[in-house]
Amino acid sequence: MKGTAFLGVALKRLRNKAFLNIVLILAMALTVGVMVCIPAFSGAVSMRIMQQELAEKTKELNRPPFSVRYYCLPRSRQPITLDDADYTRDWLADMLEREVGLPVTMIYAQSESPTLHMRPTQDDIHYTGTDLATTQVVVTDDFADYIQIVEGNDFGEVMDPNALNVWILPSLANSIGINVGEYYELAYFFSANETPTRIIIAGFWEPLDEADAFWYRNPNELFRQALSTTNDQYNQFILPIAPEGTGFDFWYYVLDDSRMTLDKAQQYLDGLALIEEEVITRLPSGKMDYAPTDELLSGQERKSSLSVFLLGFSVPLVGILILFIAAISTMVVRFQAQETAVLVSRGTSRTQIIWITLIETLIVLVIAVPLGILLGLLLARLLGYSQGFMAFIQRDPLQVHLASVNWELVAAAVGINLLARIIPSFISANYSIVAFEQSTARRKGLKNVGKILGMLFITLVTAYAYRQLVQRGMIGITGWQSDDPLADPLLLLAPTLFLFVAPLWASELFALLMRPLALLGKGFKSITAYLGCLSLGREGGQYRTPIYLLVLCMGLGVFYASLAMSADIWLEDRLQYQVGADLTFEPGIEEEEDSEGSLGITQSDMAWLFPASDYAALEGVESASRVGQYTASTTLVTGDRVNLEIMAVERYTLPSVIYFRDDYAEQSLGEMMNALAIQSDGVILPSEPAELLGLEEGDEITINVLIDDFYIEIPFTIIGTYDYWPTVYPEDNSYTLIASLDYMIMITGGEFPHNIWLDLEPGADPETVLAEVRAMGIEPLKAKELNSLLVEDKDRLERVGLFGLFSISFIASAVLAGGGLLIYNTASMAGRTYRFAVLQAMGLKRREVVAMVSIEYVITLLYGMLVGAFVGIAGATLYVPYFPLSEGTTLPIPPFTPYVDWSATTWMAVIMAVSLLAIEGFILYRLIKTRVFEALRLGTRE
Numbered sequence: 001m002k003g004t005a006f007l008g009v010a011l012k013r014l015r016n017k018a019f020l021n022i023v024l025i026l027a028m029a030l031t032v033g034v035m036v037c038i039p040a041f042s043g044a045v046s047m048r049i050m051q052q053e054l055a056e057k058t059k060e061l062n063r064p065p066f067s068v069r070y071y072c073l074p075r076s077r078q079p080i081t082l083d084d085a086d087y088t089r090d091w092l093a094d095m096l097e098r099e100v101g102l103p104v105t106m107i108y109a110q111s112e113s114p115t116l117h118m119r120p121t122q123d124d125i126h127y128t129g130t131d132l133a134t135t136q137v138v139v140t141d142d143f144a145d146y147i148q149i150v151e152g153n154d155f156g157e158v159m160d161p162n163a164l165n166v167w168i169l170p171s172l173a174n175s176i177g178i179n180v181g182e183y184y185e186l187a188y189f190f191s192a193n194e195t196p197t198r199i200i201i202a203g204f205w206e207p208l209d210e211a212d213a214f215w216y217r218n219p220n221e222l223f224r225q226a227l228s229t230t231n232d233q234y235n236q237f238i239l240p241i242a243p244e245g246t247g248f249d250f251w252y253y254v255l256d257d258s259r260m261t262l263d264k265a266q267q268y269l270d271g272l273a274l275i276e277e278e279v280i281t282r283l284p285s286g287k288m289d290y291a292p293t294d295e296l297l298s299g300q301e302r303k304s305s306l307s308v309f310l311l312g313f314s315v316p317l318v319g320i321l322i323l324f325i326a327a328i329s330t331m332v333v334r335f336q337a338q339e340t341a342v343l344v345s346r347g348t349s350r351t352q353i354i355w356i357t358l359i360e361t362l363i364v365l366v367i368a369v370p371l372g373i374l375l376g377l378l379l380a381r382l383l384g385y386s387q388g389f390m391a392f393i394q395r396d397p398l399q400v401h402l403a404s405v406n407w408e409l410v411a412a413a414v415g416i417n418l419l420a421r422i423i424p425s426f427i428s429a430n431y432s433i434v435a436f437e438q439s440t441a442r443r444k445g446l447k448n449v450g451k452i453l454g455m456l457f458i459t460l461v462t463a464y465a466y467r468q469l470v471q472r473g474m475i476g477i478t479g480w481q482s483d484d485p486l487a488d489p490l491l492l493l494a495p496t497l498f499l500f501v502a503p504l505w506a507s508e509l510f511a512l513l514m515r516p517l518a519l520l521g522k523g524f525k526s527i528t529a530y531l532g533c534l535s536l537g538r539e540g541g542q543y544r545t546p547i548y549l550l551v552l553c554m555g556l557g558v559f560y561a562s563l564a565m566s567a568d569i570w571l572e573d574r575l576q577y578q579v580g581a582d583l584t585f586e587p588g589i590e591e592e593e594d595s596e597g598s599l600g601i602t603q604s605d606m607a608w609l610f611p612a613s614d615y616a617a618l619e620g621v622e623s624a625s626r627v628g629q630y631t632a633s634t635t636l637v638t639g640d641r642v643n644l645e646i647m648a649v650e651r652y653t654l655p656s657v658i659y660f661r662d663d664y665a666e667q668s669l670g671e672m673m674n675a676l677a678i679q680s681d682g683v684i685l686p687s688e689p690a691e692l693l694g695l696e697e698g699d700e701i702t703i704n705v706l707i708d709d710f711y712i713e714i715p716f717t718i719i720g721t722y723d724y725w726p727t728v729y730p731e732d733n734s735y736t737l738i739a740s741l742d743y744m745i746m747i748t749g750g751e752f753p754h755n756i757w758l759d760l761e762p763g764a765d766p767e768t769v770l771a772e773v774r775a776m777g778i779e780p781l782k783a784k785e786l787n788s789l790l791v792e793d794k795d796r797l798e799r800v801g802l803f804g805l806f807s808i809s810f811i812a813s814a815v816l817a818g819g820g821l822l823i824y825n826t827a828s829m830a831g832r833t834y835r836f837a838v839l840q841a842m843g844l845k846r847r848e849v850v851a852m853v854s855i856e857y858v859i860t861l862l863y864g865m866l867v868g869a870f871v872g873i874a875g876a877t878l879y880v881p882y883f884p885l886s887e888g889t890t891l892p893i894p895p896f897t898p899y900v901d902w903s904a905t906t907w908m909a910v911i912m913a914v915s916l917l918a919i920e921g922f923i924l925y926r927l928i929k930t931r932v933f934e935a936l937r938l939g940t941r942e
Helices: 003-016 018-061 082-100 170-176 231-237 262-282 293-335 337-345 350-383 407-428 433-441 449-472 489-523 527-579 612-616 669-678 687-692 741-748 766-775 786-794 797-831 833-841 846-882 902-929 932-938
Strands: 067-072 104-112 116-120 133-140 147-152 164-168 183-188 197-207 226-228 248-255 287-290 386-388 583-593 599-602 621-635 641-649 682-686 700-707 710-722 734-740 755-760 779-785
Touching: 018 293, 018 350, 018 407, 018 797, 067 082, 067 262, 082 104, 082 231, 082 248, 082 262, 133 231, 164 170, 164 231, 170 197, 262 287, 262 293, 293 407, 293 489, 350 407, 350 797, 386 797, 449 489, 449 846, 489 527, 489 846, 527 779, 527 786, 527 797, 527 846, 527 902, 583 766, 612 621, 612 755, 621 741, 641 700, 641 741, 669 682, 669 710, 669 734, 682 687, 710 734, 710 741, 734 741, 755 766, 766 779, 779 786, 846 902
Parallel strands: 133 226, 164 197, 641 734, 682 710
Antiparallel strands: 067 248, 067 287, 104 133, 104 248, 116 133, 116 183, 147 197, 164 226, 183 197, 583 599, 583 755, 583 779, 621 641, 621 700, 621 755, 682 734, 700 710
16 A cells, blocks of 8 residues: 555545544644643743842842853963953853853943052142052943043043043042042052052043943942043053053843743853853953852742642643543544454555554644644643632733743653554554454453552552652642652652542442442333443443543542632631731831931830720721730749740730631630630740740749830739740740730830731721821831732732643543543444334333433433542542642641632532533434434444
């Protein structure tokens, strides 16, 4: 058979099953899309984060994002002249473009003389031999283009050819009292015997724009003590007296960051490291002292961590895609099995069959791969709009680039698709027409021992992965490093393994549970119920694939929803714990003008006199409370001194403003506040320190409290303990005790510093409330506002990406599961049409046949939905505690509490049930329309 013949047969086979092949193309495109989406999104997120970090650094240092500086310190044994400096400038620029791979957009090069003494000339009447300044003569490339002369000659215009002409800033002239046209001497710092060099002040200059990108640093600072001159003047007057040639040279480069991509971060880092090695080797005391290496490393690490996390959590989707592709491919092969058997019987070799299938697959991939790449980039962009699980909002789009595509992952997706298509065809190519008829006539038995052993093996791997996860503890998004010896990839795959293995056992269990159902069906009086149960009992194994897809999809949805819900709740808990209330601040008062004529804002007695009720009366405020924080210490009976913190609270107002979870203490907040009311000198200790210090309820303790720079001894009685308290974090050698503010005021006899905690009305604007506080004459210092922190954290790009992935994975999984069930059940019904026709010919009514099929489907659906929900809940219970979706991996404060999203579970179950029932309705409609005698005449052949 010639190549064109192979192609012709392949095209005819594709056209013959056009619908299935279109579905196959879409599934393959989605597989490629997932592999494209994850690195593209990770790259865009990490790039955005790195740009934000670089922008902050740029703002602080007034430097472009990708800028590099090299310098050297010449010595007499390794002199650097101005010509050498120019050569080095060009050499470094060429090295940067070649090794780093980004164009150089700007160069700032500067050479400075060794340190020189500046003093009046000996014929000056003011000459005392005392130095006026310690300075350097500076030569800067393109200096004249960025300055303006405010007095004296233009830069480079020589005033006296027999003296070194220099130009200085007016600030330097004012500080040492010199004028244009005056002569001075420069003496070499390390050799007092050298004849001084005569200089003349040729002019004063100032920058045209000190914020111009040209300036490496603020020129007023950079040239504060400098004497600027030209190359010719330097070579004529300074070079002869300086054996080093120059004393300090540096070269500052700005690279084109618009062409920067994080996928090439390692290339940038390697290039910078190579150039630095060359600089160290070839230049005296050469070094690279400024480069965005930390930001590049940070961005690369965050991208790697995020990519690993996203890939780990996308494995279920990829797995479903592979199963779907394999199922569709198997179905296509089954439809073509008789055709393939006829070809084999007529002399077509297995190799030729495989070639035909390979050509079909390549044609499908030629369409699917470009479509998948485009889909992946669109998905990566869509992920940037995620706000939570199945929730999207409008925000600035991420810049997703084709350059971020990981072609190795794309190749892996293509390979998976190719194997999923070729393997079923390879198996079917073994059958001749006789062998095919024999295989279709035989019933398939139970799974063989090899499959059972395989299931047991992967179950043991799942149990091992869970055990490792328990031992490792929680995993943070950016805390994961692939080069960490503890970074076992099974940890990230642990929930995925469970979500895949549990449905596998569920599908096998279904086939076993349906066998007794056939016996129970004999007791039913309805022939329809009997036949439905008998069919499930005899052929329950045929439902393994739809049961598996249904359980997997439902379990995946419940797990993702619970993971997202738990992360959302803990996000609020963490920030509520961090702030304590909706809005907190220190009350301050504007004091009188200080010695420099500026107003200071501090805490003073006046700021403390306002009661909490005055703040509670403000518009937008529900309630207010005063909370004080004071340094303290106590001495134990053993003589050991213990550092403490006292948090003084208003027992009657605190419960209305504070965020306090029930698990923060054994007693409720109300019980502890009531105890403070009964025992006014009561104090509540942290649980662990109370045990370590041997203190129990009822013990008396004297504490030295620091108030207004004075220590005051205050007696307390221990009335209880707590495990966690909002705003209190464990610190070495310091414990926070909770006491009554009223009691401390009574003991000390006066008001003292405290904070204000506010509970705001729903929808109240914190800035408006703070403005009202200022209208009271109080300046809110160190204000913390809960809602803005929540918004900022919810917009964190790593979190956005994970939640977006969860949403897209669930949607895609549901679509694939539904589509798979539709295709599978349609094929199943088509294969059983002959049997249904026989039953009708024997006297069974069509509605009874429909009812029989409906019983099978409803039982299958109920089993899949219930077991799927159970698998999802079990997965959430077992695995969610170890994936808080936070940045760190440290012990969480407050404790992370996993939740099962029962609401999402319910609506997912309802939506899936309605959708699948609609699918079944469509299948039954087709069954009703089938003509009995036509089915009997055609038999089972499709």
